Amino acid sequence: MVEPLLAARVELEHVLIVGVILFAIGLYVALAKRNAVAVLMGIELMLNAVNLTLIAFARFIQSPRPLDGHVFAIFVITVAAAEAAVALALAVAIYRYRETIDVDRINLLRW
Amino acid sequence: MVIVARNLLHAVLFLILSFVGIAGLYVTLSADFVAVTQVLIYAGAIAVLMIFAVMLTPLSSRDNAGNYLQAPALALSGLVVAVFTFVILETDWREAGRGPFEGTASAIGEALTSPFVLPFEIAAVLLTAAMIGAIVLVRED
Numbered sequence: 347m348v349e350p351l352l353a354a355r356v357e358l359e360h361v362l363i364v365g366v367i368l369f370a371i372g373l374y375v376a377l378a379k380r381n382a383v384a385v386l387m388g389i390e391l392m393l394n395a396v397n398l399t400l401i402a403f404a405r406f407i408q409s410p411r412p413l414d415g416h417v418f419a420i421f422v423i424t425v426a427a428a429e430a431a432v433a434l435a436l437a438v439a440i441y442r443y444r445e446t447i448d449v450d451r452i453n454l455l456r457w
Numbered sequence: 458m459v460i461v462a463r464n465l466l467h468a469v470l471f472l473i474l475s476f477v478g479i480a481g482l483y484v485t486l487s488a489d490f491v492a493v494t495q496v497l498i499y500a501g502a503i504a505v506l507m508i509f510a511v512m513l514t515p516l517s518s519r520d521n522a523g524n525y526l527q528a529p530a531l532a533l534s535g536l537v538v539a540v541f542t543f544v545i546l547e548t549d550w551r552e553a554g555r556g557p558f559e560g561t562a563s564a565i566g567e568a569l570t571s572p573f574v575l576p577f578e579i580a581a582v583l584l585t586a587a588m589i590g591a592i593v594l595v596r597e598d
Contacts, residue, residue, distance in 0.1 A: 359545050359550075370538045373530070377529070377533070378527045383469075387468065397491075401482075401483055406550070417569060423499070426498075429587070431506060431591045432590050434509070435590070435592075436594060437510050438594075441514040
């Protein structure tokens with residue numbers, strides 16, 4: 347019988363839990379890192395987790411239009427690329443003025 | 458690995474590794490077009506941008522250190538994992554039977570041109586604006 351093979355199949359829950367773990371790692375990195383580029387890496391990880399969840403739902407859930415999740419994931423990737431470009435340009439611009447991109451020391455707006 | 462790497466450049470390389478791994482997951486979820494897009498844009502473009510940004514800020518700290526928010530962030534991440542895992546395991550998802558693998562590129566193209574034309578054009582304008590904004594931000598004058 348092929349029963350053990352079938353039992354080891356990847357189901358929706360497994361992919362969703364991978365997405366949750368990825369999101370949590372991204373959240374931790376975005377909140378707790380000191381370098382602005384590392385914070386951006388955390389944000390990218392979170393966007394990736396959301397994309398993974400979208401693709402998983404598009405794969406496993408009954409829907410009249412099964413490819414909408416893929417289209418949405420592609421839009422998320424587009425927006426992430428734009429956001430990364432602008433944010434890294436900001437990091438470089440701030441570095442030019444302050445010689446640091448340490449988010450603890452960029453406190454110009456502190457009251 | 459992105460968390461524990463001592464050197465920021467090593468963290469970026471591990472990030473690329475995780476992007477490629479996610480692309481592999483997309484392939485197993487029969488999303489071929491999204492997988493290719495992921496490899497091209499994330500593992501290609503965004504990774505190069507990240508490495509550029511690290512290289513262009515040579516006097517900043519390279520040690521990938523944490524700040525004073527480490528403990529609260531760890532607690533919040535753990536809470537997120539716990540709550541979402543509980544929700545995922547307790548919800549009764551209406552799962553459909555999985556059909557055979559079929560290429561998704563042409564269907565995605567049709568979806569982008571007929572029902573999603575407006576978001577598609579807005580994404581194009583957004584990308585143009587982001588490009589011009591990035592150039593203006595880092596211009597020397």
